[in-house]
Amino acid sequence: MEELLNIFVKSIFIDNMIFAYFLGMCSYLAVSRTVNTSVGLGFAVIFVLGFTVPINYLLENFILGRGALSWLGPQFAAVDLSFLTFIMFIAIIAAMVQLVEMIIEKLSPTLYSSLGIFLPLIAVNCAILGGSLFMQERNYANISEAISFGLGSGVGWFLAIVGIAAIREKIRYSNVPAPLRGLGITFIITGLMGIAFMSFMGIEL
Amino acid sequence: MSENNSMPKENLLSPRNRKLLTDPLGKDNPINVQVLGICSVLAITVQLRTSLVMAISVVAVMGFANVIISLLRHTIPPRIRIIVQLTVIASLVILVDQILKAFVYDISRQLSVFVGLIITNCIIMGRLEAFALNNKVWPSFLDGIGNAAGYGWVLLAVGFFRELFGSGTLMGYSVIPQFMYDIGYEDNGLMILPPMALITVGIIIWVQRYKDRRLIDIS
Numbered sequence: 001m002e003e004l005l006n007i008f009v010k011s012i013f014i015d016n017m018i019f020a021y022f023l024g025m026c027s028y029l030a031v032s033r034t035v036n037t038s039v040g041l042g043f044a045v046i047f048v049l050g051f052t053v054p055i056n057y058l059l060e061n062f063i064l065g066r067g068a069l070s071w072l073g074p075q076f077a078a079v080d081l082s083f084l085t086f087i088m089f090i091a092i093i094a095a096m097v098q099l100v101e102m103i104i105e106k107l108s109p110t111l112y113s114s115l116g117i118f119l120p121l122i123a124v125n126c127a128i129l130g131g132s133l134f135m136q137e138r139n140y141a142n143i144s145e146a147i148s149f150g151l152g153s154g155v156g157w158f159l160a161i162v163g164i165a166a167i168r169e170k171i172r173y174s175n176v177p178a179p180l181r182g183l184g185i186t187f188i189i190t191g192l193m194g195i196a197f198m199s200f201m202g203i204e205l
Numbered sequence: 206m207s208e209n210n211s212m213p214k215e216n217l218l219s220p221r222n223r224k225l226l227t228d229p230l231g232k233d234n235p236i237n238v239q240v241l242g243i244c245s246v247l248a249i250t251v252q253l254r255t256s257l258v259m260a261i262s263v264v265a266v267m268g269f270a271n272v273i274i275s276l277l278r279h280t281i282p283p284r285i286r287i288i289v290q291l292t293v294i295a296s297l298v299i300l301v302d303q304i305l306k307a308f309v310y311d312i313s314r315q316l317s318v319f320v321g322l323i324i325t326n327c328i329i330m331g332r333l334e335a336f337a338l339n340n341k342v343w344p345s346f347l348d349g350i351g352n353a354a355g356y357g358w359v360l361l362a363v364g365f366f367r368e369l370f371g372s373g374t375l376m377g378y379s380v381i382p383q384f385m386y387d388i389g390y391e392d393n394g395l396m397i398l399p400p401m402a403l404i405t406v407g408i409i410i411w412v413q414r415y416k417d418r419r420l421i422d423i424s
Contacts, residue, residue, distance in 0.1 A: 020399055025243035026327040083303065086321050087295040094288055126244040126325045133318035179414035180407075183240060187407030194400030 004148045007140075011152030014201055015134075017127045018160035019194035024127030028161050029186060038165035039158075040111045041122075044100055046154030048122055049131050052096050053150030054143055056089050056132040064088060089132045097122045127157050164190060225347045229355035234413075235328045242328035246360050247402040249319050253376050256364030258305070258312050260357030262320065264350060266297045267329050271349030273297075274337040281338075290333045291324065298323045328356055363405050371396030 017023045024045070031041045062068055064085050069076035100122070105112045122128060131153050140146045167189055176185050235241045249255045273293050274281075281289050302320045305313040313320065323329070332352050337345040368374055373381035373392045381390065395401055 022244045022247035022399065022402070023322070025247070026241055029240050029243065083299060086299055086302070086324055087292065090291050090295050090324055091288070094291060126322050129325045130244075130318060130322055133321050137318060177411075179418075180411050184407050184410040184414065187403045187410065191400040191403035191407065194403060195398075198398065198400070 004144055007145055008148045008152040009203065011149050012156040012159065013197060014203065015153075016156040016160060016197055017130065017153050018157060018190070019197040021130060021134075023130040024125045024157055027122070027125050028157075028164070028190075029183065032161055032165040032168055032186070035162060035165045035169060038161045042154075042158030042161050044104065044122060045125065045127060045157050046151065048093070048096055048100055048128055049150045049154035049157075050147065051150075052089075052093050052128060053131050053135050053153075054147045055092055055096070057135055057140065057143055057146035059088055059092065060085065060136055085136065089129060093128050093132070097128075127153070160193070163193060222344060222347050225344055226351040226354075229348075229352040230358065234355045234359065235331075235352050241331050242326045242356055243406075244319075244322060244326070246356070246363060246406060247399065249316055250360060250364040250367055250402055250405075251371065251397055252315075253361065253364045253368045255312060255315050256360045257376075258309065259316065259319070260353075260360045262301045262305070263323060263326065263328075263356055264353040266294065266301055266323055267332065267349040267353040268346055269297055269349075270294050270329055270333060271337040271345040272342055274333045275340060275342045275345035278338050278340075286334075286338070287330075290330060294329055294333075295324050328352055359406070359409065362409060363402060366405055367396045367402065371401075 014020070018025070018028055027041060032038050060068070062071065064081045066080040066082060067077050069079045069081075101112075131150055134153075135146055135149060138149075140149060164186065168186065171185065171189075180188075229235055249259050270290075270293055274290060277289070277293075298321065301323070302313070305316070305320060332349060336348045340348070365375070368376075369380065370393045373379055373386075381392075396405075
C-alpha cells in the first residue's frame with residue numbers, strides 16, 4: 001500500500017509528465033487558453049491514462065514481452081514479440097480515445113464542442129504513449145502499481161495544464177514585450193513552474 | 206483535387222516546390238510557429254549528439270510517412286484514416302528503433318522512450334493530415350523533409366546551447382579551454398536540467414519573432 005502511494009505521489013510531483021519529461025506539450029500549449037477547457041482536457045487525459053497504462057501492462061506481460069506467452073505452453077516460452085510494442089500500444093490508445101470521445105459526446109455535449117479537435121488529438125498526445133512506454137521501461141511489479149502510476153501521471157498533467165491556464169488568463173492583463181506574447185512567454189513560465197516543481201525532488205514516502 | 210495535378214510536367218525543384226522545402230525552416234517553422242512536436246525538442250536536447258540522432262530519425266520517418274500516405278491517399282477511407290496513419294508511422298518508427306539499437310546502441314539507450322514517442326510527434330500527424338492526404342508524392346516528400354528539417358534545426362540549436370553552457374562540451378568534445386576554468390569559469394548546471402530547455406526555446410521564439418514582426422501573436 002505504501003509503495004502504491006509512493007508511486008502515485010512520485011508520478012504527480014517528481015516525475016511530472018510536463019515538467020520533467022515534457023510529454024503532451026502540444027495540447028498543453030494549445031488548449032491552455034482558458035481554465036474551463038483545460039480542466040476538461042485534463043480529466044480526459046487522467047481517464048485515458050488510467051485505462052491505457054494497466055491495459056498495456058497486461059498486454060506487455062502476457063503477450064508481448066520475452067517469455068510472456070509461456071502461459072500458453074512451454075513451447076512458447078522463447079517467443080519475444082517486444083518489437084511489436086509500439087504498434088500494439090498505439091492501437092490500444094487509439095481505441096480508448098475513440099471510446100472516451102463517444103462517452104463525452106453522450107454525457108456532456110458542451111464539453112465535447114469546446115474540446116473540439118483536441119479530443120481525437122489525445123491519441124497523439126505524447127503523454128499517453130509516454131505513460132505506457134515508461135511503464136514498460138520501469139518494470140512495475142504488478143498491475144496495481146501500473147494503475148497507480150497511470151492515474152498519478154494523469155493527475156500531474158492535469159495540475160500542470162490547469163496551473164498554466166490560470167496563469168495565462170491573468171497574464172493577458174500584463175504588459176509582456178510584443179515578440180514574447182503568446183507562445184514565448186508560455187514557454188518561459190512553464191520553465192519557471194518546472195523549476196518550482198523540482199523542489200519536490202527527493203521526496204520519499 | 207490539388208492544384209499540382211493540373212500541371213503534371215512541373216519541374217522537380219520549381220519555385221513552388223522549393224517553397225515547400227524552405228518555408229518550414231523560417232516563417233512556417235513547425236516548432237516556433239505552428240507549435241507542433243514540442244515534447245522531444247525539450248527532453249533529448251541535453252547533448253548535441255542525441256539531438257542530431259533524433260533529428261535524423263525524424264527526417265527519415267517523416268519523409269517516408271508522407272510518401273506512403275500520399276501514395277495511399279485515394280484508397281484510405283476517411284473515417285479510419287487516423288488509425289492508418291498511426292500504423293504507417295508506427296511501422297517506420299519500429300524500423301528506426303531497430304536500426305538505432307543495432308548501430309548506435311548507447312545513444313538509443315539515452316533516447317530511451319523518446320524514439321517510440323516519434324509516433325506521437327504531432328508534426329508528423331499534422332503534416333500527414335494537412336498535406337500528404339491531398340497532394341502528390343513528390344511535393345509531399347519535400348514537405349515532409351522540409352518540416353522535419355525545420356524541426357531539426359531548432360532541436361540542434363537547443364542542443365548546442367544546452368551542451369555548450371551546461372557541460373562545456375560539443376558532441377562530447379570539450380570546447381571550453383582549461384584556462385577558462387582556471388580563472389573561475391563554471392559550467393552552468395542549470396542548463397542540463399529540464400526547465401532550461403523550455404526557457405531556451407522561449408528565447409529562440411523571442412528572437413525569431415523580434416526579427417520577423419509578422420509572426421507576433423496579437424490575441
